[in-house]
Amino acid sequence: MEVKLTVNGEPRSDDVEPRLLLVHYLREVCGLRAANVGCDTTSCGACTVLLNGESVKSCTVLTAQAAGQDVVTAEGLAPGGELHPVQQAFRAEHGLQCGFCTPGMVMAAISLLAENPSPTERQVREGLEGNLCRCTGYHNIVRAVLAAAATQASTPRASTGAEVTA
Numbered sequence: 001m002e003v004k005l006t007v008n009g010e011p012r013s014d015d016v017e018p019r020l021l022l023v024h025y026l027r028e029v030c031g032l033r034a035a036n037v038g039c040d041t042t043s044c045g046a047c048t049v050l051l052n053g054e055s056v057k058s059c060t061v062l063t064a065q066a067a068g069q070d071v072v073t074a075e076g077l078a079p080g081g082e083l084h085p086v087q088q089a090f091r092a093e094h095g096l097q098c099g100f101c102t103p104g105m106v107m108a109a110i111s112l113l114a115e116n117p118s119p120t121e122r123q124v125r126e127g128l129e130g131n132l133c134r135c136t137g138y139h140n141i142v143r144a145v146l147a148a149a150a151t152q153a154s155t156p157r158a159s160t161g162a163e164v165t166a
Contacts, residue, residue: 003067007032008076016063023047023058025066026073034074034103038132045131048104049073055111057130074103077110086110086148095144097135105131109145118149 004013007030014029026032026049038046040059047058050072077084083091086109096102105128112119112127119127124145125138133141 001064003063005063005066005068006070008072009079018062018064020063021059022049022051022056022061022063022066022071025063026058026071032073032075036100036103038100038104042130043132044101045104045108046101048107048131050107050111053111053114055108072107074106077106084110085151086113086145089144089148089151090141093140093144093147095136095141097133101131101133101135105133105141109148112145113149113152117152119145121146 001016001018002013003016003025004011006012007026012030014025016025016029023035023037026035027037035049035058036046037059038044042057042060045057048055049058050056050070051061051066052069053072074087077087084106086106090096090102090106095105108128108131109124112124116123116127121142124142128138128141128145
């Protein structure tokens with residue numbers, strides 16, 4: 001079936017199997033590698049992307065369900081090489097170790113900050129509870145999200161994540 005959607009600001013039209021999961025479409029058809037296949041059961045969040053500005057686990061969305069919609073992966077956050085404030089904060093606060101979960105964490109954090117631009121530590125922890133990291137104790141990840149919130153509060157760029165797709 002033909003599917004038309006926008007991926008990282010670029011319109012696409014591709015023939016796909018009706019049962020193709022969005023994560024596999026992004027990796028195999030689009031050649032994007034940030035959304036990782038971790039569990040295929042929505043447990044880990046490594047495949048998290050933004051679908052119309054909201055984080056979704058792309059292992060549970062059919063590509064056909066994303067037709068006509070806007071998908072943003074971690075690759076789409078840094079046009080021209082300038083990191084998104086959340087990416088900058090993860091880097092500055094050492095919010096990663098092996099990096100496997102990082103793209104999903106970043107995308108979930110962007111969605112969280114779009115809904116709640118000034119979260120408490122507890123709200124960050126609750127907002128990211130669907131994304132697992134097997135390497136860290138989450139302390140630096142939470143610090144990174146709080147740092148990004150503080151940065152976004154003082155910078156108009158990318159306050160919701162929606163601006164980064166244009």
